[in-house]
Amino acid sequence: MNDVETRREPTPADIRRWRQYLADELAEAAVYRDLAARRAGEERAILLSLAEAEGRHEAHWRRLLGDQVGPKKNGALRTRMLGFLARRFGSVFVLALAQRAESRSPYNKDHDATGAMAADESIHEEVVRGLAARGRKRLSGSFRAAVFGVNDGLVSNLALVLGIGATGVPAATILFTGLAGLLAGALSMGAGEYVSVRSQRELLEASSPTPTEKSVLTRLDLEANELTLVYRARGMSPEKAELHAKQVLRTAEVATNPFEAADTRAVMPTVDEHEAIGTGIGAASSSFCFFASGALLPVLPYLFGMSGLPAIALATVLVGIALLATGAVVGLLSGGPPLRRALRQLAIGLAAAGVTYLLGLAFGTTLA
Known part of the structure; x- marks a missing residue:
């Protein structure tokens, strides 16, 4: 149990602040549920988990308020505007706004909030940042x-x-x-x-392996094994290139597409997907x-x-x-x-x- 629950009797200012926190948590949870309603799969599950976390914060303020919860209040204006946008658009812009909203959490400076709640808000900012980054990458x-x-x-x-x-x-x-x-x-x-x-x-295409090259594998000189040169050219050390080339030649599944093997991709520069999208x-x-x-x-x-x-x-x-x-x-x-x-x-x-x-x-x- 947090020590905030055993401290002195709350002042009227404390009650007002806690009621506002409660209203804000309810509004933020609704935003995440509204965003989740416009998504599917992993993103939907992540957003619903964020809504559940806001529900835990809501329960904390309800415990502190006890029988002084009072009538339902509106959340902060920016949160209500965010909810309005989430219900109608649910785009990367809404996620970006939600990211900024999470960064403004007052819990780090409020002794009535638990340390776990303050940590949650910081993590929520990073979670929403990750979801927003997915949306940015999808922008053409x-x-x-x-x-x-x-x-x-x-x-x-x-x-x-x-x-x-x-x-x-x-x-x-x-x-x-x-x-x-x-x-x-x-x-x-x-x-x-x-x-x-x-x-x-065209530059990206020129750097991509040609699909016809896999047909030459069966005719390679196993002693010379020039396949090692392919992997050395792509950044592997001579020892790793030789070992990987032998594995490729022994493994039929990998040999069907040797130039896209996982180890090769790991040493190749990452292509900027956002820049590569579009015609x-x-x-x-x-x-x-x-x-x-x-x-x-x-x-x-x-x-x-x-x-x-x-x-x-x-x-x-x-x-x-x-x-x-x-x-x-x-x-x-x-x-x-x-x-x-x-x-x-x-x-x-x-x-x-x-x-x-x-x-x-x-x-x-x-x-x-």
């Missing part, structure tokens, strides 16, 4: 291209529009310049992404569309007939909001603080656009 290369494509479109076209707008040219010129920048940039991004992904896949066409299409959608925002004021400083101000505000959103998304996906990443994205984007605006003022005419 096309999604990666989308996030960075829209960001590039926002920054590059805002810089172009502000730079040209600061020279004082007519609004129609700015509009057509912005649309040309949108199309040129989107085509360039799409083509570059296609070439990048195709080249990457050239998919990544190019995603990059094109999202760059174009980002690049469209800076020209929207001019499409609706605005000009001069009001158009520049509105374009900057629209792009600023979008930069905050993409920065927060990148922060969630990377497991970092969303607000900090959002502000960093905003600062970098507006700084780049500000440079071109100042150049436009320096070399242009008076602002229209």
